[in-house]
Amino acid sequence: MKRxxxxxxxxxxxxxxxxxxxxIPYLFQESLNTPGTLELLALCLLFGGLALSYDLLFGFxxxxxFGHALYFAVGVYVAAIAMTSWHWSFxxxxxxxxxxxxxxxVVLGAVSLRVSGIAFAMVTLAFAQxxxxxxxxxxxxxxxGEEGFGVDYHKLPAWTVGILNTKHLYWIALAYAAAxxxxxxxxxxxSPGHVWQAIRENELRVQVxxxxxxxxxxxSFVLASLLATAGGVVYLLLVGGASTEVTTASFTxxxxxxxxxxxxxxxxxxxxxxxxxxxxxxxLSDLSSSHAVSQLPSILRTPLQQPLFILGVLFILVVFFVxxxxxxxxxxxxxxxxxxxxxxxxEETA
Amino acid sequence: xxxxxxxxITGLGLGAxxxxxxxxxxxxxxxxxxxxxxxxxxITVTGYTLWFTESKLGGVPVLPxxxxxxxxxxxVGTVFAALVELVLIRPLYGRHIEQVLVxxxxxxxxxxxxxxxxxxxxxxxxxxxxxxxxxxxxGAHIPNDRWLEIGTAAVVLFALEAFLRRTRYGLIVxxxxxxxxxxxxxxxxxxxxxxxxxxxxxxxxxxxAVLYTLYSTTVDPQQGTSLVIFAFIVVVIGGLGSIxxxxxxxxxxGLVQQYANYYASSGLGDLSVxxxxxxxxxxxxxxxxxxFA
Amino acid sequence: xxxxxxxxxxxxLGESHVLQGITFxxxxxxxxxxxxxxxxxxxxxxxxxxxxxxxRGTIEFGGxxxxxxxxxxxxxxxxxxxxxxxxVFAALTVDENLRLAERGAETRYDxxxxxxxxxxxxxxxxxxxxxGGQQQxxxxxxxxxxxxxxxxxxxxxxxLSPLLVTEVAVALERVSELTTVLLVEQxxxxxxxxxxxxxxxxxxxxxxxGPAKExxxxxxxxxxxxxxG
Numbered sequence: 001m002k003r004x005x006x007x008x009x010x011x012x013x014x015x016x017x018x019x020x021x022x023x024i025p026y027l028f029q030e031s032l033n034t035p036g037t038l039e040l041l042a043l044c045l046l047f048g049g050l051a052l053s054y055d056l057l058f059g060f061x062x063x064x065x066f067g068h069a070l071y072f073a074v075g076v077y078v079a080a081i082a083m084t085s086w087h088w089s090f091x092x093x094x095x096x097x098x099x100x101x102x103x104x105x106v107v108l109g110a111v112s113l114r115v116s117g118i119a120f121a122m123v124t125l126a127f128a129q130x131x132x133x134x135x136x137x138x139x140x141x142x143x144x145g146e147e148g149f150g151v152d153y154h155k156l157p158a159w160t161v162g163i164l165n166t167k168h169l170y171w172i173a174l175a176y177a178a179a180x181x182x183x184x185x186x187x188x189x190x191s192p193g194h195v196w197q198a199i200r201e202n203e204l205r206v207q208v209x210x211x212x213x214x215x216x217x218x219x220s221f222v223l224a225s226l227l228a229t230a231g232g233v234v235y236l237l238l239v240g241g242a243s244t245e246v247t248t249a250s251f252t253x254x255x256x257x258x259x260x261x262x263x264x265x266x267x268x269x270x271x272x273x274x275x276x277x278x279x280x281x282x283x284l285s286d287l288s289s290s291h292a293v294s295q296l297p298s299i300l301r302t303p304l305q306q307p308l309f310i311l312g313v314l315f316i317l318v319v320f321f322v323x324x325x326x327x328x329x330x331x332x333x334x335x336x337x338x339x340x341x342x343x344x345x346x347e348e349t350a
Numbered sequence: 351x352x353x354x355x356x357x358x359i360t361g362l363g364l365g366a367x368x369x370x371x372x373x374x375x376x377x378x379x380x381x382x383x384x385x386x387x388x389x390x391x392x393i394t395v396t397g398y399t400l401w402f403t404e405s406k407l408g409g410v411p412v413l414p415x416x417x418x419x420x421x422x423x424x425x426v427g428t429v430f431a432a433l434v435e436l437v438l439i440r441p442l443y444g445r446h447i448e449q450v451l452v453x454x455x456x457x458x459x460x461x462x463x464x465x466x467x468x469x470x471x472x473x474x475x476x477x478x479x480x481x482x483x484x485x486x487x488x489g490a491h492i493p494n495d496r497w498l499e500i501g502t503a504a505v506v507l508f509a510l511e512a513f514l515r516r517t518r519y520g521l522i523v524x525x526x527x528x529x530x531x532x533x534x535x536x537x538x539x540x541x542x543x544x545x546x547x548x549x550x551x552x553x554x555x556x557x558x559a560v561l562y563t564l565y566s567t568t569v570d571p572q573q574g575t576s577l578v579i580f581a582f583i584v585v586v587i588g589g590l591g592s593i594x595x596x597x598x599x600x601x602x603x604g605l606v607q608q609y610a611n612y613y614a615s616s617g618l619g620d621l622s623v624x625x626x627x628x629x630x631x632x633x634x635x636x637x638x639x640x641x642f643a
Numbered sequence: 644x645x646x647x648x649x650x651x652x653x654x655x656l657g658e659s660h661v662l663q664g665i666t667f668x669x670x671x672x673x674x675x676x677x678x679x680x681x682x683x684x685x686x687x688x689x690x691x692x693x694x695x696x697x698x699r700g701t702i703e704f705g706g707x708x709x710x711x712x713x714x715x716x717x718x719x720x721x722x723x724x725x726x727x728x729x730x731v732f733a734a735l736t737v738d739e740n741l742r743l744a745e746r747g748a749e750t751r752y753d754x755x756x757x758x759x760x761x762x763x764x765x766x767x768x769x770x771x772x773x774x775g776g777q778q779q780x781x782x783x784x785x786x787x788x789x790x791x792x793x794x795x796x797x798x799x800x801x802x803l804s805p806l807l808v809t810e811v812a813v814a815l816e817r818v819s820e821l822t823t824v825l826l827v828e829q830x831x832x833x834x835x836x837x838x839x840x841x842x843x844x845x846x847x848x849x850x851x852x853g854p855a856k857e858x859x860x861x862x863x864x865x866x867x868x869x870x871x872g
Contacts, residue, residue, distance in 0.1 A: 111628055119586055127628075253457075253458060308458050316452055316455035
């Protein structure tokens with residue numbers, strides 16, 4: 001029980017945020033309880049949870065997937081389409097979305113996991129591409145093609161709609177992040193969770209022990225994808241519509257960025273990475289149009305106008321100098337030592 | 351009949367483009383075990399250098415202007431690829447996941463930089479007029495740039511095969527694709543081949559970029575990324591590390607995409623490629639390379 | 644002075660401490676055999692000498708400290724390697740396999756073809772289609788192509804028929820007249836025939852070093868250390 005004390009305390013503290021009229025200059029444009037700031041924080045928490053769901057696959061089970069965005073997109077699109085085009089109720093849509101997400105993850109996961117390593121990464125990328133194309137080409141007229149569409153807000157619960165209810169959305173996002181954290185933590189400490197981590201280290205050894213890696217990997221895949229789909233529904237509530245941006249490969253790559261910058265394979269790393277990335281992305285955009293930046297010589301100003309440039313460079317720097325991610329800065333020395341002790345394994349798995 | 355011919359030629363043209371991009375990816379992965387996500391920006395770098403050079407050569411007539419710009423673009427693209435390997439990949443020798451991650455970072459950062467400097471809208475490139483014309487064969491009006499694409503890809507394929515089979519570095523690459531560590535155990539510094547293979551990849555991708563600008567008459571920051579995803583699929587279908595497998599896979603993918611897009615429905619072509627990938631991987635997880643080696 | 648001098652060599656493979664302080668010398672000329680049961684670290688020792696695994700300790704070759712030196716540079720100092728699984732390049736022809744091994748102008752094709760005439764006959768054949776014995780000849784041949792000061796040979800007779808084992812033995816005898824050989828081998832008959840010195844390993848350590856003949860004639864010691872006889 002003691003282990004839950006710290007995370008629980010943090011959740012409670014964060015829950016009180018909307019009541020605070022604190023102003024944190026530079027970090028936020030307005031004080032903490034304003035809708036604008038709450039919306040940003042909600043987005044940060046959502047992506048923190050989403051990044052952790054991705055890390056379940058990548059950092060804990062050792063599966064590099066380039067198609068995680070697909071399940072997130074399913075959460076966004078299926079729920080939106082059910083409510084807006086088919087006129088289902090909110091809860092009907094959410095249940096249906098969960099079902100679709102689950103079945104899709106099982107089927108696609110079963111096919112993708114027949115191969116491993118780079119081939120697996122490519123297959124997941126291909127399936128996600130297929131989803132992206134479906135959304136773009138819009139064969140049945142549901143997805144709104146390139147422009148996407150806004151969800152029929154009459155179908156959404158009343159307490160989630162409108163600026164005054166932003167704090168409710170913040171709490172939903174907080175609940176999502178907390179739930180993902182708790183579920184992932186529970187899962188990796190369970191016995192399948194230990195097998196996942198064993199698979200990440202040495203799949204052959206797991207096979208030799210008589211376990212079938214395939215079914216465990218599938219389990220991890222389905223769980224991570226379901227968490228992503230749930231995140232998609234939350235995202236839909238936050239932004240009120242569906243757009244093709246969430247179906248692109250770039251989107252999954254930004255998930256990868258979040259997870260690596262924050263630190264893979266640790267409970268906090270991916271979440272912090274997701275929060276930091278979302279925050280930086282937003283604030284850098286604000287910053288780039290600010291007065292201070294427009295004064296800079298154009299050679300400095302131009303790259304700053306694209307947050308992705310800064311984040312991409314940061315990502316490269318992290319990979320080079322802080323391979324454990326930012327949360328492991330203190331452990332860089334330890335990790336270097338492990339790297340020096342293990343090159344045979346690395347070369348042999350080449 | 352003429353439609354079928356048109357589809358076949360344009361399908362082959364598409365396959366040619368895929369081959370040019372996929373060949374570099376295949377060699378890089380086969381030899382180094384690196385999945386090079388930065389390959390897309392090799393295309394972007396060459397494309398934008400071409401456009402930029404052209405814009406600086408205002409008074410010159412179109413054909414030489416384009417050729418000079420293309421040449422400059424190719425040189426810059428190749429050097430860029432070699433530098434990426436030297437500066438970012440080589441220091442991470444033996445750490446494959448980190449190498450892949452670095453290429454992702456390069457892809458995102460360079461695309462963002464290009465967007466920042468020149469905006470996300472497409473920029474127009476001036477191309478010689480006859481490229482946009484069509485040649486008529488058996489009643490099919492085929493755009494001339496397709497012939498150029500097919501011809502160029504054939505030349506590159508021939509050149510690559512000659513490189514691999516007749517030169518010492520080619521020998522090292524072929525051996526390294528099979529067993530990198532044994533190559534070092536023969537006293538050969540494979541790392542030089544790594545830079546070479548990245549440079550070759552950059553050159554081939556650059557050639558694809560040049561041809562693509564002929565076809566579309568524009569450059570935009572995202573064109574590299576969209577082409578590269580299909581190239582990845584081609585590489586996996588063809589078998590990582592096999593040039594011949596890649597060539598066959600590129601042709602098949604290009605044709606399937608064209609036929610499906612026309613005979614089934616638009617958009618289905620792209621999906622059918624993904625389906626093809628799924629089928630191949632279920633049947634033969636190592637790709638098609640075994641059957642075509 | 645010994646040609647090759649190893650002191651307190653440690654190697655970790657993953658979490659496993661495979662070599663726990665190996666110390667031995669290899670004198671110039673003749674064959675030194677490394678013996679031991681399966682899994683004691685014989686192959687790892689050769690790989691450590693080649694720089695193919697990360698290692699700690701001291702390794703001196705001809706007076707030069709090679710512990711920090713990368714593999715390809717070690718090889719260029721005059722080290723030939725015949726790995727346990729032969730590792731010939733299957734997609735390349737026999738000729739190409741040999742050509743790849745060339746390190747300078749002074750190649751000894753005459754010697755190689757004299758020892759293994761089949762390599763000349765099958766020059767254009769893909770190495771992957773050779774029989775096990777032929778691949779072994781190729782693996783040894785390409786290590787002989789250059790005038791190496793030492794040859795590291797790992798279980799050359801593994802999986803070969805008795806006739807081929809004899810062929811390999813004959814080849815090794817001739818080779819040992821030209822170069823120093825460090826030979827990992829389980830076949831004690833072969834060891835008896837060609838080796839002058841023997842180093843015995845057990846669980847990552849050296850438990851015996853001395854003249855081969857003496858060791859092999861001591862049946863109880865052979866039984867205890869090598870689990871045979």
